[in-house]
Amino acid sequence: MEFDAVLLPPRRARMIEQGFWHDRTINQDLDACVQACPDKLALTALRVESGETTRFTYRELARMADRIAVGLSRLGVGRNDVVACQLPNWWQFTLVYLACSRLGAVMNPLMHIFRERELSFMLKHGEGKVMIAPKSFRGFDFEKMVRELQPGLPHLRHLVIVDGDGPDSFEALLSGPAWENAPDAAEILQRSRPGPDDITQLIYTSGTTGEPKGVMHSANTVMANIIPYARRLQLDAEDVVLMASPMAHQTGFMYGLMMPIMLKASAVLQDIWEPKRAVELVRAENCSFTMASTPFLTDLTRTVAESGQGVPTLRTFLCAGAPIPGPLVEQARSVLGTKIVSAWGMTENGAVTLINLDDDDERAFTTDGLALPGVELKVVDVDGSELPAGEPGKLLVRACSNFGGYLKRPQWNNTDADDWFDTGDLARKDAQGYIRITGRSKDVIIRGGENIPVVEIESLLYRHPAVAMAAIVAYPDARLGERACAVVVNKPGQSLDLPGMVEYLKSLKVAVQYIPERLELLDAMPTTPSGKIQKFKLRERLREQLGLPS
DSSP states (O other), rough: OOOTTSSGGGGHHHHHTTHHHHHOOHHHHHHHHHHHHHTTTEEEEEEEOOOOOEEEOOOOOOOOOOOHHHHHHHHHHHTEEEEEOOOOOOOHHHHHHHHHHHHHHHEEEETTOHHHHHHHHHHTTTTEEEEEEEEEBBBBBBHHHHHHGGGGOOOOEEEEEHHHHHTEEEEHHHHHHSSGGSSSSHHHHHHHHHOOTTTTEEEEESSSSSOOEEEEEEHHHHHHHHHHHHHHHTHHHHHHHHEOOOSSHHHHIIIIHHHHHHHTOOEEEEOOOOOOOHHHHHHHHTTEEEEEEEEEEHHHHHHHHHOOOOOHHHHHEEOOSSSSHHHHHHHHHHHHEEEEEEEETTTTTEEEEEOTSSOOOOHHHHHHOOOOTTEEEEETTTTOOOOOOOOOOEEEEEEEOOOOEETTTTGGGOOTTOOEEEEEEEEEEEESSSEEEEEEOOOEEEEEEEEHHHHHHHHHHHHSTTTEEEEEEEETTTTEEEEEEEEEEOTTTTTOHHHHHHHHHHHHTTOOGSSOOOEEEOOOBBBTTTBBBBBBHHHHHHHHHOOOOO
């Protein structure tokens, strides 16, 4: 695979000179852990449904990474080949990334909620050479799905099934044989180790263009974010990181997979969010830090309050993905005894802003934080002129962690000649530099931290024989932050109801989380003179129906 990461070379010299790029990869960090603390517990992974817990010391982690790397090389994986991985927060996810890094291969993490529609595009566009998936998870047959997809994916040579029972199982191909002891293992593990500017991650983000965008990151870009992030949060080798957010998101990938290794700390993975089990894990494993979206914080606070089982070791909960309600921050501080930190970021650059640990709690629900070192922010008007403090406008970011570009779509990079990236969000910045996201120019709904690709779902609704016009808008939800409502004008003599819409989208293999949970039928859409649907009027109407303030 040829990666067109055109945004990296122009800023390399400046990033090195300013000390923001560290010119190392996860390989060096893992090797340093083995040298300094080989017998320290590195990874604990819980499978909630089975209750199975798997643990690795750093010595064991490195050995298994080498084993899987040699196994992948036997499947033809080498430098710049893409390994797609659609796994929950299982230990195999962490090890696949570490193994890819040994080979100079690129990991393509895929959310386990994705189904045929999303996967067929991503695997074809990203030219995945190997696909690693579970046999089943939460009652869904992943093996059947990926086998049916494979004939239409010309680059996909191998399927590897975790918990499979055949010759192409993860256990048979990668984690079982002692590949690291093979005569050629040492040469394989050294010949193609990547450099810090090579692409290490290809991760897809929902966009407004009708197709997902493949975000390319190097070791330098992701580490340029993780290092100042950990410093601001005062995290170090003594910390234990609980990660229940999916590792196929940047939250889990950067701060649950990579960061603990970079800190020589310990990670604890939970594959299915059950707040009672999370409380048990925090107490049993002495977890001190976690990052997740608002629903996780709501659930954890309620569970601790109801059970009386405290989480005294949990010092910090970083909450991102949607604004945090003020009463929730106050309740969580009281019930959990945990510092609640607000943050804002994107797949394209990781966490961009977060508050300081010594900030007043009010900052967590009135702002989205302060720029990290190596990040510049400005709020501009429609002409690109910077606005004064307090004035809302378009948010631009110039960051050391900014991505290398969108794979095969450089025209969408949204980055000017001075490296300013147009986030697509609207914000205001106060006199102290704290920002508040005030809206999104991108037409994306964030449901429980998961971006819903509005344009794509709308286009599918337009294909329904009963639909004349369709629009999807957000409405607030106390737990998930936002939910999606479909607003539809039916064709004369035709009708579409909510159950019918849900079944229709399911038949198109749309991820369940992307399906609108409410349907409103109108005789006509509010439109501009040019015929463009006025979504703000739909949102206002919906708020009135729900009895919500405008």
